[in-house]
Amino acid sequence: MSTPVLGYDCTIDELMVVTFSRAMANDTRAFNGAVSFIPVCGYLLARRTHAPELVWGASSIAVDADPDEIGDSTLSDSLWGGASMLSNSPFDFWSYAQGARYNTFAFRGAQMDAYGNVNNTVIGPYNAPKVRLPGGGGMADLGAMIPRIYLWSSTHDPRTFVDQLHFRSGIGWGDGGDHRERMGMPGGPQLCITNLCVFDFEPSSKRMRLASLHPGVTAEQVQDATGFEVVMPDGDVPTTAEPTAEELHILRTEVDPTSARLREF
């Protein structure tokens, strides 16, 4: 399902996982929600490479889980093998989340805007939707509580990256600028990793800014695939760094031997 990356000895899902993994610092304390194969692979890979102290609460339940493989649900117990704690959702998890003891969360949406806000609720008008989507779930909560938010998308196109969300289910940088700060929310979105490029966020406006291009992709292609105006950095846009053979080997053989990550493609 996934395509090879031009000039790199890997596929796009692998490049996305490795790029996500490299963004994780050693003091990351992360957890994951539903349909989060890329982040789950990223946390596991980071822990096995440069970030051995990284905390990952599988499904927000199983701390330090080390599953043999990743099943078809990132909310289910198939992910919990090797955990050193099974926490409880209300007692433990929400305490850690509200107080930002967990500091890292990743989400995607059917739509995302320039500020990293996401829609997973409806396509079309709220009261007469063309498509009723699952709903925001924890996005509206965790977007407001967790300081390091990461976004990703395996479908970088103008239907996903839109100028106006049909519904704001989860908050990224909100209206931009100091909106989060004014609302008393910590941090905000750090990166958005797509199948074409990596965005970071321009520090003052908090709009998505092109940070790196995957091999073979041009800035024009990114802009064409994006429904809002992409902030271009000063100077040249670097190419997304190439995964090492070790990273790919660990991802393919230890982290995700059954390629569950392809469920996102």
Added chain:
Amino acid sequence: MSTPVLGYDCTIDELMVVTFSRAMANDTRAFNGAVSFIPVCGYLLARRTHAPELVWGASSIAVDADPDEIGDSTLSDSLWGGASMLSNSPFDFWSYAQGARYNTFAFRGAQMDAYGNVNNTVIGPYNAPKVRLPGGGGMADLGAMIPRIYLWSSTHDPRTFVDQLHFRSGIGWGDGGDHRERMGMPGGPQLCITNLCVFDFEPSSKRMRLASLHPGVTAEQVQDATGFEVVMPDGDVPTTAEPTAEELHILRTEVDPTSARLREF
């Protein structure tokens, strides 16, 4: 330490426990705090006699505990034998207490007033106390949350039953009348069981009213031992009902064979 009750084949501690026990309905869901030997004996006795479904959370932790004997602390694990659940204080207990899933609690204080409010904080002015007492603990919480409150005292004298508390640590009927209702608090104090008599609460003023006299005690003696004016009922004041031989036997041999209840005297 405890004295025989005139004409009854029991001592005053036993009469108090049995009287407390009989006030417990079968749908009682009770728990206990510190230095609560009389209520603990009362719950256990009621469960072994007329109220088999009564719930008692020992120390607010050990649901349906059935200890072999009662130790020197009613907050400690010596009370937890035979429990069917060890609940957790923040997660379980406070949820059950705030929502009045537990419906019964008993407390005493160094001072009590006519409305069943109690002081366990200071004797003398708050900022320059003659005696610094332990503090109100959970009284201020549970007094506001639990609908069936029971009071007791083994020292019925004018220093304990006062017209003006030096500090209101726990709320009974508050300022009386509909005060609790106005504050959104359920129920209120039901009885106060002392070493001289039983008080209930006059329905409109919510002041202590003489409900029964222990054998050999007169209404005048009660009034003399009480620092506020006692509401007298219409008609004669009954004598507190005599414990049955079965109640006394169960109390002495099964519920409290080591007479831990005498620690209150």
Added chain:
Amino acid sequence: MSKVTTLEEAAASIPDGSTVAIGGLSMNSAPMALVRELVRQQKKDLDLVAIVSGMAVDWLVAGGCVRRVLAGLVSFEGLGLAPNFRAAVQSGQVAIEEYSEHLLICRLQAQSYNLPFMPTKAGLGTDVLGLHAESGAVREEKDGPTGEHYVACTRLPVDVALVHAHEADERGNTRVNPKLVWMDNEIVNAATRTVASVERVVDTAAFTAEPERTTYPRFMIDTVAPAPMGAYPCSSFPDYGHDSGFFTEYSQAARDRETFTQFFQERVLGPETWEDFLAVNSVATGASA
């Protein structure tokens, strides 16, 4: 007096028009045996409270039992959208009252703690809050002394909570093995009444032997309905996982109205007993012993 009854009687005790909270999270630990029985009994006008749900809501919607869904998320995760829920909301046949997980949890907590509201930062800056502007069910506020924004979540009364657990005794003591990980206790605490389906009924001695493992004390559980594999096709950790095959077949059938009607009748509603249902779906019950 034993609290143990049948799935049929447990479901029969729930009147049309009730507010019913459904336990479990997504494909995990949902009380599917009870849900199936509600559909079989053709309940009407239920208001469902489902923090994060999927198949349970979809069955009830497919059965025409639902007036309104109060939810944070309804889906089959990576296996797709919940097809009947999706169609019913799009057509306006079922109303949706939109929350996030934590907004709904805080409404349940306000109810169980007997408070006018519970505060949270959840939902700030999203479109969810605007949907509640008129009802005031959740409302944005600003703290006086600090100027901080928060959301006040008001009480949510729940008539009955349905949860699935592993073991209960006749008195209602109930436990989840090895421990409760999901948020079922939030709906149990908020509900007037709770029905627990359980993998098996055990003696009270099982609870007194390990009192630290009890999840709900007897006074929180009103009715116990034995249902081995009672969360199928969802999971009941650690005894069995969700059945992806069922989810996929169900979704495929739902692409066509007639196919789905037949599938739903044959595979879900038709079998007379829960054991028949498991047999029709080729589920071995040994796994839960």
Added chain:
Amino acid sequence: MSKVTTLEEAAASIPDGSTVAIGGLSMNSAPMALVRELVRQQKKDLDLVAIVSGMAVDWLVAGGCVRRVLAGLVSFEGLGLAPNFRAAVQSGQVAIEEYSEHLLICRLQAQSYNLPFMPTKAGLGTDVLGLHAESGAVREEKDGPTGEHYVACTRLPVDVALVHAHEADERGNTRVNPKLVWMDNEIVNAATRTVASVERVVDTAAFTAEPERTTYPRFMIDTVAPAPMGAYPCSSFPDYGHDSGFFTEYSQAARDRETFTQFFQERVLGPETWEDFLAVNSVATGASA
């Protein structure tokens, strides 16, 4: 990097003037070995947060370490008042900031949940609220839509929480056997840093073998200090109960200043190590194995 250190180093890491929250409840599960070391190191001007406490507060007050006590209750239960606490408050030497249990818990929750306040009905109609009128630490409010009264409990920052548990590994994973029953997690969640004394250090495999029993994940525990019988003379359920004899002797000694000074030196502060302290008090350590 191991989080395991000595009681001495753990105590040394806590500066004078810190706000220190003390775990346990009354005569149960107090971190006495850590408390003893704080007194031995002559800490000054500590603000103590102790929801329901006794001997721990009394040692620290007797040692002159305390500026202020934020508490719901300080006593030896039926064994009497906490004598040094009582005397120090009466003389004005130590300030008391008066709470009920739940008001203090709610302030800790506001802190750990990052909210401007947590609401409760605790304290309504009592004199406790009036004591906070000036500071606004807790304040009575009226809900707009319903007119209901509640108490808003503001954040309480805590520099370090001290708790006693049974087992930890080098990474900081920590558990209470058979489970946490008291409210220590409220102070752990609110504190910037937590030090846990533990009966024993175990391998991480002990946690992965039974992950459902872990009380605190490694990221909530910063320092682990081994201390067998580390709650003595308080209890550590189910390994050992409180020592009533110690409480009684201590109370009797406290009736006379000179007698107490000698008792406190000989029986509490004098012994060089925790093991020496246990030996002086004739405590067998086998019980905790």
